Amino acid sequence: MSLNNGQTLTSGQDSTRNGSNSNRAPWEGVRAGLKPSTPTRKPESPKPENAITIAVSSRVLFSMEKEQQIFERQGMEDYIKYQVEHETQPLSPGPAFSFVKALEAVNTQLRELYPESEELFDVVLMTNNHANVGLRLINTINHHQLFIERFCMTGGNSPIGYLKAYHTNLYLSADPIKVREALEEGIAAATMFSQEKMTEVSETQLRVAFDGDAVLFSDESERIYKAHGRDKFFEHEKAHENKPLDHVQYTHTVTGPLKCFLEALGKLQKKFYDKGQRTDCPIRTYLVTARSAASSGTRALKTLRSWGLEINEALFLAGAPKGPVLEKIRPHIFFDDHMFHVEGAAELGTVACHVPYGIAQTVSKKGIKDRETSPAPK
């Protein structure tokens, strides 16, 4: 489905056949300021406060496994040497690549409908890499024709300050420590892993799937489940059906770390709806939760409603594995706080990332502790 065919537009006055910037008034070239004019003028990057900024690290945007191995086994100097020697050799796509491509596809469609607006996705490359690696990354971006004009190559310094400076709405990295740091600073973040299998996804419709508890919602219910078991969990859910899945801590309300990102997606969705694009909206969101529709699902839906958030499809699996369902949905990205679900999804080819938030993160520690104290079988 492509806007250029004109078949889905109801009000045609904003559309242009070739999707170029011909809607811009003559004086807008002047506003482009210091940018040199090129034959095919690149659109300007939106101001960070207006845009939905997605920061991605180099290892999730591109596949750098070989390079990572060299770094781990031979050290920094050899790693940089290798990168510089292979500077003109573009890297292949990593797990976040198709997600970024889909963001750009949404931008193209948003620009056609709202040429003046800066409410767009802005992808920033946020990498710990030394600037020596910069040329290879720039060459790779050029090769894949990605629209990434902003980046920070911090040469080893923490990215957190820069994430804040860019009003980052979502940070994706292969480094779980940085992801946790970002979450602690209130920035939505998730750890991505290289995957053997990545099924084909749509090039025109962005699909984002979320787990519910500890991702969109607070981890309150998970805590009860872990502490008191299933029955208590259901009891609690029924009793608090009308209470949103957030809680007040001191002076602010604690929600799941990705709630704001869903909100940002909803804002853009509304822009498409306002132009008559509801059924074929270029952004689609999914809730994929272990909750069951019959019992605990109600509270999830009521919570979303109380927050004024819409989700296009809610799938209540009642504990069934998420992999097969996600395989059918084919999202560009799936967020879950349980590594078990992340791995399950990835096995079947869904790009899944881990949100290291909430009570689920202490489970593995407990597991290790149990193994240590119990007599080891020889």
Place this chain on the structure above:
Amino acid sequence: MVSTIQNTDVKQKDADRAVVVAVTSRAVFESAADDGGDVYGVGVAFPLLQALHKVNERLLEESSAESLLFDVILITTDDQQQQQSSRITSSTRHYGLEVSRFCFSSQEDFTESLLKNNVQLFLTIDRDEVLRASQNGVLSALLDQQLASCPSEQLRVMISGDAVIKPDTDPMPPGQKGAQSFSTQLGQMRQKFGIFNSPLSIVLVTLHGGRESCGDALRTLRSRGVSVDEAHCLAGAPRGPILSVLRPHFLLSDGVSYLQE
């Protein structure tokens, strides 16, 4: 009237090889609270001098006979401070600052002092002084009062990617030559240290341009032997928030440099 006093506490640098950096005494010392004592309080540029000193220390650690060092001179352009020349020298000694010379001149002829002392980089908190120095062909940068409040121990030099001119541009603007030779020397100094734990960090920032400008700048700098540690491409994003994270001591542009416009 221009006069120069050598600081006998400090070993004089090799005039042919050293990188002469002139800083105004008004930037280094806080003269607002004039209690009439012997010693001034520390000013905006104080941490910068310490960072320059640290680079020299580490360079000498690598090679005790190193001659490519920073040669810091204190230049007093302020008539009021001039009268207190002894207070400036005693303050310098008090803090143990590695200043090799003191230059005293009036507001009108301080540029003469810069040229006479072969100054390669002039740093001040006064915008007019920056302009005048640049007009006379001396690479000059404005020290930012806001950023100085959170100083870094490591000397962090910011190079503006928007102003890095490609090698084949002809004719070269006058301010460029100074900027180029300074950055080349900086590059040489940087090479003496490893990737980690360097007392000096070179940060490339492209404020207006996108990745192409940044790529061009990286290539150009590399051709001059300048290996950049960090590269940041803003493509028009507001510079304030990024700069406060970057914490550069000063920004090298094309002769006239401002950290905040």
